[in-house]
Amino acid sequence: MTADDIRRDSGSDVRRIFEKIAGYYDRMNFVMTLGRHEQWCREVAARVAPPVGGKLLDLATGTGVIALAAARKYPAATVTGIDFSEEMLSRARTKPGAGAVRWQVADAARLPFEDESFDGITEGYLLRNVDDLGExxxxxxxxxxxxxxxxxxxxxxxxxxxxxxVEWALRKMVPLLGQIVARDRASYAYLGSTTLAFVSPQQIADILHELNFREIGWHKKFFGTNVILWATKSR
Incomplete structure (x- = not known):
């Protein structure tokens, strides 16, 4: 399957990509961000600040970097990490501290939880891979x-x-790194293309505002190629 094939498909094909790259995911994130990825994940966890005994949900948890950072920072909280890739979750479950997180296979578009179940939600690299951002x-x-x-x-x-x-790097260097580190050029060509085609932080903020979130903000990272966004659900 080529990157063009992946772009034409969705859903199960995107899931297969993440199943395929699970063993290299942490290493590639480290290489592509020059070691900054885990620090950003800790910053995301620090943003949710749940009450003592609160419940946190980490979406697209992947290998669990954000979920584990949240569990360490908020030991009195209940942290649930979900992902649609069982292979990613199998990697997360082997990490130190994994027993402090509830791991679950689930689809971010159809969350298996009741209304108003969580005090905070975190996520990493989910939105650019979904079919319906608003949903x-x-x-x-x-x-x-x-x-x-x-x-x-x-x-x-x-x-x-x-x-x-940056566009040149995403088109040329990211697939090359994928070939060298993960022996998978097509998957990382796809991941680079989703960044180039994704919406701006302002557009995400506009959707959040329409959904009745407030205190919306963001901070770009690493030459503007990554961003941390935050918002609070109105009372």
Missing amino acids: VLREQHRVLKPGGRLAVLETCPPSGPVKSA
């Missing part, structure tokens, strides 16, 4: 308690003076 964010709004916080780590389409250089 997924509505689900997050549904299961979040009033006053609960949302914190998102996502890639960001390049802009400004470095736009051309």
Whole structure:
């Protein structure tokens, strides 16, 4: 399967990509961010700040980096990490501290939780891989308690003076790194293309505002290629 084939498909094909790259996922994130990825995940976890004994949900948990950071930072909280890839979750379950997190296979577009179940929601690199951005964010709004916080780590389409250089890197260097590190050029060509085609932080903020979130903000990272966004559900 080529990157063009992947772009034409969705759903199960995207799931297969993440099943395929699970064994290299942490290593590639480290290489592509020059070691910054785990620090960003800790920043995302710090943004949700649940009450003592609160409940946190980490969406697209992957290998569990954000969920584990949240469990360490908030030991009195109940942390649930969900992902649609069983292979990713199998990697998460082997990590130190994994017993502090409830791991579950689930689809972010159809969350198996009741309304207003969680005090905080985190996620990493979910939104650019979904078919309906509004639907997924509505689900997050549904299961979040009033006053609960949302914190998102996502890639960001390049802009400004470095736009051309970053676009070149995403088109050429990311697939090359995928070939070298993971022996998988097509999957990382797809992941690079989703960054280039994704919406801006302002567009995400506009959707969040329409969904009745407030205190919305964001901070770009790493030459503007990544972004941390945050919002609070209105009471």
